[in-house]
Amino acid sequence: MAYRTRILEKRILSSLKKQDSVVVEGAPGVGKTALLKKVSSKVFDVKKALENPSSSMALDMNRSLPFSGKGIHGVDGLDLDYDLLAYQTGKTVFASSRSTGRDHFTLYPLSFYEEGLSNGAISLKGLFAGAYEDRFEANSSLAFDDLCHAIVKGGFPVSLGKKSSTYPLKIYNFLVKGGLAKESKTEQDEARIRAFLKRYASSVGTLEKNTDLLRDLRGKDPNLAESTLYDWLNALKRLLILDEIEAWAPPIKASPTIRRLPKKEFIDPSLALAFQKKGEADLKKDPLLLARLFEACCARDLKTYSQSLGGKIKYYEDRFGLKSDLVLFLENGKYALIQCRLGKKDGEAGEKQLIDLKKKILLHDSRHGESMLGLPSFLLILDNGEKTYRSKTGVYHCPIACLGE
Numbered sequence: 001m002a003y004r005t006r007i008l009e010k011r012i013l014s015s016l017k018k019q020d021s022v023v024v025e026g027a028p029g030v031g032k033t034a035l036l037k038k039v040s041s042k043v044f045d046v047k048k049a050l051e052n053p054s055s056s057m058a059l060d061m062n063r064s065l066p067f068s069g070k071g072i073h074g075v076d077g078l079d080l081d082y083d084l085l086a087y088q089t090g091k092t093v094f095a096s097s098r099s100t101g102r103d104h105f106t107l108y109p110l111s112f113y114e115e116g117l118s119n120g121a122i123s124l125k126g127l128f129a130g131a132y133e134d135r136f137e138a139n140s141s142l143a144f145d146d147l148c149h150a151i152v153k154g155g156f157p158v159s160l161g162k163k164s165s166t167y168p169l170k171i172y173n174f175l176v177k178g179g180l181a182k183e184s185k186t187e188q189d190e191a192r193i194r195a196f197l198k199r200y201a202s203s204v205g206t207l208e209k210n211t212d213l214l215r216d217l218r219g220k221d222p223n224l225a226e227s228t229l230y231d232w233l234n235a236l237k238r239l240l241i242l243d244e245i246e247a248w249a250p251p252i253k254a255s256p257t258i259r260r261l262p263k264k265e266f267i268d269p270s271l272a273l274a275f276q277k278k279g280e281a282d283l284k285k286d287p288l289l290l291a292r293l294f295e296a297c298c299a300r301d302l303k304t305y306s307q308s309l310g311g312k313i314k315y316y317e318d319r320f321g322l323k324s325d326l327v328l329f330l331e332n333g334k335y336a337l338i339q340c341r342l343g344k345k346d347g348e349a350g351e352k353q354l355i356d357l358k359k360k361i362l363l364h365d366s367r368h369g370e371s372m373l374g375l376p377s378f379l380l381i382l383d384n385g386e387k388t389y390r391s392k393t394g395v396y397h398c399p400i401a402c403l404g405e
Contacts (some may be wrong), residue, residue, distance in 0.1 A: 003034055004157065007405050008107055011308050012039050012093060015105075016072065021085075021092045023078065025172055026107035027240040027267045028174070029167055031157040033076050035107060040093055048085070063087040101237045106240075109155030109268040111301040113404040117142055117150055120404025122328060122388060124305040127396065128334055128377050139387045140400035147384050152269025152280045152291050155300065167358050168274035171178040171227025171241070172197065185233035192221060196232055198266065201275035204291025205262045207317070242269045245299060248314040248327045250373055252360040259317045269296035287342075295340035297327050298382045298400055300329055302338070305405045316357065324357055325350075338380045347381050351395045355381040 004065050012035075026032045036043045044066035049055040057368045061066055062342060064087045066075045072091045075084060079098035085163060087350040093264055096104075109188070112118035121138035123131070142150075152164075159165035175197060181188040184404040198215055214229050249255065252294040273283065283290050300315055306313075310331025317323040326338040339350030358376060388398045 002160070003038065004110060004116070004160065005302055006031065006035055007108065007111070007115060008035065008105055008307055009039055011105060014308075016091050016093070019131075020090070021088055021094060023102050024102045024107050025096050025099060027109075028097055029156045030107050030109050033098070034157065035092055036074035036076055036084070036095050038071060040074030042069060043074035043076055046075065046077030048057045064089065067092060073400065074211040077115060097240065105307065106303070107358075108300055109187050110157060111155065111163075111304040112150070112297070112400055113301070114304070115150070115155060115160065117146070118301075118401045118403055120402075122398050122402045123404055124302070125309065125405065127380065129328065129334070130377075132390070132396065136388055136390045136396060138398070138402040139385075140386055140399035140401040142384070142399065144384060146292070147294070147401075148283050150282055151269055151290075151297060152273055154268045156270075157267070165270070168268070168270040171271060172274050175236075175239075175241070179239070180232060180235055182353060183239055184231040186229075186231050192224065192228075193232070195221065196229070197275045199278075200236075201266075201272045203264045204266060204269070204272040205248075206264055206297055207259055208264060208324055209261060241267055241271070246314050246401060247353070248316045248324075250361070251368070251371060252315070252364045252373070253318050253320075253322075257319045259319065263315050265296055265299065269293040272296070274335075291342055292345075292387060294342055294384070294400075298340040299326055299337070301400065301403065302326060305403065306330065320371060321353075322357055322360070323353055333374070334377045336378050336380055337376045340381060340382045343383050344385075346378060346398060347383050347385075348386075350381050351379070351393065351397075352393060354381075354395060355393055370396070377395070 007046060025031060028310045049059050056136050063084060066084060067073050067089045072093060074094050076095045077098040078094040080101060088212045113120045117250050126132060126137055154165055154168050156165060156167040158167050176190050176193050178188060180193055182183055199217055203213065210229065214226055216225050243265050245265055246262055247260045249260055250257045296320040303311065303313055306328060312329045314327045316327055317324060326333060329335045337354050341347040341350040358379060361373050361375060381395060381396060382400050385397065385399045389401055390396050
C-alpha cells in the first residue's frame, strides 16, 4: 500500500520547530504508524516492545530507550505507557489510539483530497482569505456512484486502491469481541453491545437524545442500566470512535430556542453503515441516510483541511428550523456558515437558510454593539455537483470533490 501524504504532516513539523514534542491521537486504522514513519527518523513501537519479554525488560530498565539516536523520534503507543513522557528527550512525535487527556493533534481518516477523490482546486484557506471573490471556477469528476462507494468504503488507508473494505467491520468486531467491555469496565455481553452499536449508528447525523436511545434499547432489554449506556458512550469517546459535533449557541435567538445537544457522529461515516450491517445498495435507496452521511464526510474533511488554521467544527439549529449544518471557526476568530446538500433544490433551500442566518447575525450586531459576533467570512454549500459557482446572493457552491486545504 503506497503512502498518501497527510495534511497533518506540515503542522506536526511546524510545531516541532517551536516545541519538543507533539501528541497525535487517532482511532484505530487511520494511519498513525505510517505518519510517524514519514515524519520521524525512527519509530519505537511500545506495544511490540511490551509483547517481547527481552524488549519489555530493556524498556523497563531504560525508559529513555525510545529517544536514543539523532533526528525526530517517533513513539507509537503512548496510551500504553504514559510514563514515557517523563523521559522524553529531543524532538518527539507520540502517537496514541486512545484519548490521553493531553494537548494533541487529531489524525482523521483520509479526506477526499488525501485519498485522491478531490482535486483540491478550491482552497479552504483561499475562501477565508477572499481569494475567490472575482473568480470561482472548478469542475468535479466524482460521479454519484463513486461518492456512494467512497462513503461505504470509508477513509481508512488500508482500503486504498481496493474496490471494497472490511476495515469498518473489523472495528465493529473489535468492539463487540471485548474492546468496548474492556474500555468501559462493564460485563462482556455481545448481544447487548451489538444492539447498542446498531442503535447508535442509526442516530448518526441527528440530535437524538441519549434517553431516546436508552428507551429503545430497553424495549428489548428492560434490565439495561442507564449507567451502562453512558459507560459505553464514554468508552467510544476514549477509543476515539465517536467524534460528536458541539452546538453553537450565539445570542441571536432566545436561549431556550437554540438546540444544544451534540450531533451524533463517528470518526468516519462508513462505521454508521457497517455497524448497521448496511451497504451501498441500502445507502442509495435511503436519501435521508445518504444526506446525513454525506454531511459526516464533509465534517470529517473540513476538520482535516482546517487543522493548520486551528479549525473547530460546530453546528447551529434552532426550534424554528433555521440552521447551518456546520459552522467552521478558526483560531483567529474568523468563521464560516456551511450547508452540506445533495441535489440542486436542496442546495437552493440550504442557501436561503444561510442567508437568513446571516441576516439574524447582522440584526444582532446592529442592536448589540457590546457583544457583536461579526459576519461570517463566507457562506458555503458543499454538494455533489459537477462544478463550482457563486450565486447572485454571494453564496459559494462547491462540490466536495473540488475542496482542499
